Amino acid sequence: MISIDIEKNLKAYSGHRTLKVDGKFPMGSITKIYGPSGSGKTTFLKCIAGLITPEKGSIMVNEVLWFEPLSGVNLPTQKRAIGFVFQDYALFPNMTVQQHLEYATKDAAWIQQLLHMGKLETLADHKPIYLSGGQQQRLAILRALAIKPKLLLMDEPFSALDPEMRSALIKELKVLFIELNATVFIVSHNPQELEGLADSELLIL
């Protein structure tokens, strides 16, 4: 079980506002996160990842405390072992597709499996600048999966994919999530996008 109860002050156009999230999420669940622009969906994911520190609250994953300022606990991002798909992909311009995956894992067979799933085998020696938007987004997803995360945080992961590629990828991801027993949080703007994938929803206002 993942228990999250956090408060984080956000800078907004109209001054300051507070992002408050309080919820429990079963391990292996896939949660769709939605809400208006600027409501703090990305901030919420980054708080879970340890990339942003909330002002108050606690985050507990499988009985392990990740964050609780009162007890002085704030597990570094590196030790949380989470996969993160960034909205801007955050691909490394100096690395090829293959090198991205090798940077994340040494498991050659797993890298091949990922390349096949993302249909990027023929582009393995290409750097991100030579990939289309959709290919870059797929690489960002594959890199996050490369560490076989138990918790996967995805920020608008399918926005640049055409409908055909998106449904094929979602189908494969669904199987993979079960295999990895991964708990997944997906930020999405498109209500139909995650139909059949997400089993719960979280509205952030």
Next chain:
Amino acid sequence: MADLSPIWLTLKLAGITTLLLLIVGLPVAWWLSKGRSVIKTIIEAIITMPLVLPPSVLGFYLLLAFSPQHGVGKWLADVFDVRFVFSFQGLVLASFIYSMPFMISPIRSALQQLPASLAQASYTLGKSKRETFLKVLLPNIKPSLLTAIVLTFAHTLGEFGVVLMIGGNIPNVTRVASIAVYDSVERMDYAAANTYSLILFSITFILVITVFLVNKYQAKSPLE
């Protein structure tokens, strides 16, 4: 034929200064690039000072600070037998301080321009800050790194005031090319002055044109 020892001394000084500044400048630039604070602003201002300060002013204060008669200079001479005044190591110290902004500013600026998500993505893959810096951040600021190295080297070649103040004009010890040019003109030996000047001009031009050519396709501006 003019005595070429000032040229070799200049190249040695520029090489050592650039190497030392690269070693010290990289972590300092990285630290400065991350967030803002009053301390960082003050340190940045101090690092930038040589850009606007008359070289003779900096040289004068270095001369006072490292004089073997008192203070730090006396302590260094008494305890370690190290003298920075009128010595080659004094030139290295002065050049290190004087060329610091040329190494640190381009690197800091390039690191600040990289999206924060690059380092964050690396952290989520379990990589340490050091590994992230070496394998993700540094390779992606190569044009700026090259610019910083070449500018530092070229700037050290051309130092005059600060070097003259702390080093004087001792042949084979502190007489670098820029001082040799001045010295030759003083002696009305224009042929020697021309030789030194032409060599300095050529080296600097080749360095700068190389940076422009290498960075032509990699940076928005060759001086990035």
